[in-house]
Amino acid sequence: MGPSETQSRLGLRKVVPAEGVTDKTTVDIIAIHGLDTESPRTWEFDTKDGSRIVNWLQDSDMLPAAAPDARIYTYDWNAKVFDNAPVQTLLGHADNLLGLVAAEHGTSGRPIIFIASCFGGLVLAEAICRAAQEGSQYRRILRSTVGIVFLATPFSGTGAAGPASWLVVVKGIMGEQASGQLIGDLKVNHDFVCERVQKFTEIANANTIRLPIWCFFETGTTNIASKILPPQIAKIWSKGRILVTQSSACLHGFRHRGLGKAHVMMNKFKGKDCPDFIQVKEVIQFILEEAPNTLNRREKDAKKPHFVVPFGRNENFVGRETILQQLLSRIPPDANQDDCQRTALEGLGGIGKTQIALEAAHHVRDQHPDCSVFWVPAVDATNFENAYRQIGEALGILGLSDDKADVKTLVKAALSRESAGSWLLIIDNADDLELLFTVTRLLAYLPFSRKGSILLTTRIHEAAIRFETRGNPITLKEMSDSEADKLLCSSLEDGQICDIESKRSLLKLLTNLPLAIKQASAYMRSNRRVTISKYLERCQSGDKGMVKLLSRDFEDPDRAETSLNPVATTWLISFSHILRDCPLAAQYLKHICFLAEKDIPISLLSQEPDQWETDEAISVLQGYAFIMEHQERDSFDIHRLVRLAMRNWLQTNGEWQEWATKVFQRLTNEYPFPKHENRAIWMRYLPHGQAVLHLRNEFADKETGLLFNVAESYFKLGKYSEAEQMYRQTLELRERVLGREHPSTLGSMNALAITLNSQGKYEGAEQLQKQALKGYQKVLGREHPDTLDSMNNLALVLNRQGKYVLRTSISRLDIGRIGCLDFR
Template sequence: MHNRSYDIGSAVERRKNSPDERHWIVPFGRNKEFVGREAILQDLLGRIPPSVDEGDCQRTAIEGLGGVGKTQIALEAAFRVGDAYPDCSVFWVPAVDATSFENAYRAIGQQLKVPGIDEEKADSKALVKTVLSCESSGSWLLVVDNADDIKLFGDTDLADYLPFSRKGSILFTTRNHEVAVELVESERRIIPVEEMSRDEALELLQKGLKGNQIGDVASTDALLGFLCNLPLAIRQASAYMGKKQISTTQYLELCNSSDEETIELLSRDFEDRHRYKDIQNPVATTWLISFQHISEHDPLAADYLRFMCFLAGKNIPQSVLPPSGRLKTIDALGTLKAYAFISQHKESDSYDIHPLVQLSMLCWLAQSGEQGEWAAKVLQRLADVFPVPKHKNREEWIGYLPHTQHALELRKGTEDGDALTGLLSRVGNSFHQLGKYKDAERMHRQALGLREKVLGKEHPSTLTSMNNLASVLNSQGKYKEAERIHRQALGLRVLGDEHPNTLTSIGNLASMYRNQGR
């Protein structure tokens, strides 16, 4: 121990004797295609230079959804600090896993000529931490990129190897809000990064394409909207369009052709010198890595994400999710919010899911053979919570309606069962009350077809579906078909002449005659 201490001291003394020596360990060159983000950069440059707070080693985190451009912002910030502070060393540490973290520390130690850094059993992380923690090592900025995995920084001791010096500053990038809070210890030190503005997104797209490829303004705008102004998705689309020499109109057509085509496009790797070579960079892969992290440490959150991808993307009420205890539910939703997969409406228990994340999740479920299973689970839960539509509970069923409709459209391999037919009937009745007769007719026809197939034509539930369909046909003025179905239901009379359902059929037929003046 005495020898090692002496060696560290020697390294620090050498650094002290050459104060003008600046070290630069950043694995990328400056990104000449970087655009926008000026407000975020100005905020960063007011926080991260070591001289900003002479009494502390400040910590700052930029957080946001995978693919939102955190690494590129950090890279540009590092170059701007380097330009503005010639005596400030800049070190870059990828934190994808423990190995990449340790390798980066070893590279720092080698450039600082830390004695013993190349020994077989050397603790490179401890050696570098000790050197950088000495103020005589000068000013430095340490960028810890992709600090996403809670296990690395929460459950292991990697965070213990972060140096402390009043002449130092640490900038983290993370897609996990929980990790950000763990590392910087204050919400005030976290800068959220969201999708680009439309002007920034257009400028980024134009960087990689020729004028004739973006000549159709409407298609270009629609494509940026489809890609949610997400920088990585734009770069990926731009790379594909540039390589294949196609226009935004043609690329948009591919995206709109099918979900499978879209995911294939979002899953294609592309060359980018400003991203890590050994890590795949497609958008879909970026999110899949996040989902795997979630599955490992919060299975309920992963299940909620699977569940929510079958619902309409906006205003998802918390009450529609499978109950699992209030605390567990809050924790699980907090995990999904931490990764920016979902966002919560202010002062409301309703959520939005990112549209491209939703699409990616559906395709992962299809590829793993789980889509049918989860579609059935979602429909069963909706059948449990969707009330019989009445005026007094109108707000409740209207809130569930778009999600139920979306789930019904995505169902696969769930063509029978009381849950499905009951749900179709209630949705049909809801549309009927709202005056959406064509949608109501479509739902009631599906319910009737399934009940005839599963229960038979004379089952009471089948007769109910017949009456529901005839009623909505009557509302549309389709009197001949409505009368035929009413008479068919009445003619069966399986419940007896005085059963309420039989009397309802008689009343419905009489009402239809009255509407026609008959």
């Protein structure tokens, strides 16, 4: 078949119903072939005796009989395009597929089922990834897709980890005509292909999509002639082997079935009674039957309100009725249908802003069932972004899982759309003006919708004024005497509160401050023999010098430092009791105070062999109101003032260095090297890694593991400037401690070069890559995987600069040519 004839067959072609036949179909089935083939040949079974050729997509007793309501298409792409020139990379065909399907499909909303054979499955997976991108014009194709059938798609080559696996697959399919361009591309971008497949599975698993997928794998073997393969591989494949293994052909978490066929026959069936065809037919029929339910579920999920608030309702919430009603008159989205409401709640630290916002959130959920409620802590940029990511996951925002996705922008755009419905967004603890308005400018990522409302809590008056466009924030004062009395006594027994005068004196001493009252009440609740009068005695006779020391850094606008002593006073009484009766809880609090304040995973604490002891210690801290448990029950928050009191106690008692070292080592051991598959873990650990790294000057220079992993986290998030700064620090430390030729030093050099390359700083990246490659060749040898990886990275830098001759020499592993390069 000549080039012009081949070109004329490319594209989307309807094969059923035939032209001129009345079309009463309601669903589309699109079949995509693999490498080194085209339609209709790829779907045809040749009986060899000349009696007939069976095309299971087109013959009336095959798929058309099983799916009589379907239009059936074939999509042909130039599967030999890699034979002589890199016209397109394999995955680049995804855009063409989307464009043709969109043109044919229009805005009909008809359900679509895809059947993808071999490498056509990778093209389809990439098309789904691109359709899922925020703002993509092809999102309707994704939302109309009700099922996919993969036929022996090599999602990871042969299933082996190395790039050579692609060599086996491609040559096994294409023989002597195997595409050197394609094999090379897959070798260089092996990790990229894996990442795209991982992203595809995340999209398919998203709550708003939940795409039905079946993966069929081969159980028959393929013989590959030794003349096609290099000798070392030919020896392994001297007998028939499965070309695409089950582990490579099956996506984790999706249904799969085996067919008793060799790879080349996976897309061919000899007749309607063929057992393998019956399996595929039954799956397609099941997808068709479930299509209405799949589409209805997506429609329902898209409209369902969300409640993304990390805390349960405070059953002991008392008082504050005036402020609460004032809030509830302003924060529901329908309170002003012409604007996106902005309400600021300002007040001093420990005065109860978070608890009032939490109660308001539950009121809005109960009184406005169609309104979504979202909670975002603004103590630092990472916690803010992590909370936005949770919102994005709840909304089913596609493209969110990209390592370099701009999560904050994606969520802002999604909530700004009218289709998002009504919502309340609570920004809690917005106390850092630099974080909010200048350097990080977090408030620039707040959405705008006339169906939306934003509540911001802050102890900084300037933040409240700058946020509130109307300039009239709600100010939260201390509790009234009656409210403070009710909060103190709500969980105490009658015998503990018999002395009315002592109660008044205690509340006066605590200045009706909710945090201090809560700590005092929690102490007495945990120690039933302590009455209010006894507790008052302890406050009055306590170590005033220690309380003063504990009150350092308790600055709050418009409040004298001494007036914050009630928090330090009640904290010291409770902590002294914990130190005596539950040493493990005291150890945990000493550990926690070095971490970030929000979403502290229990996994970052040193786990005891007896889980019951760990649970009991955490319960003690919660019982004394030192920590606030998240609804998920595997993490908690610590109040800023409690954290400060603990840190000051450690400094005063000479334990700061000991515990800072322990926590630093714990984070170093627990923080994983960031990968796409463990993203949920390192994203959660990142704010705590940042907090601990502020202490790194107190540790030995050799402790660079945490610094490197946090730098890698920034790189994975596309925050190259921050990554560069940390990589430079890591490289400097490792050069000084380990030497310039140590593998770890070379790894830091390589990582820094990649980061520079990502920022367009090509000359600096090239020089570093040359140094790293020279070091790897000297220390590890020219054929070590790290050396080869360094060669590849250098080739990429050269490619960016248009130095194609050197790039080609390196990418071909031309050691002689590489040896001529100036690596000084």
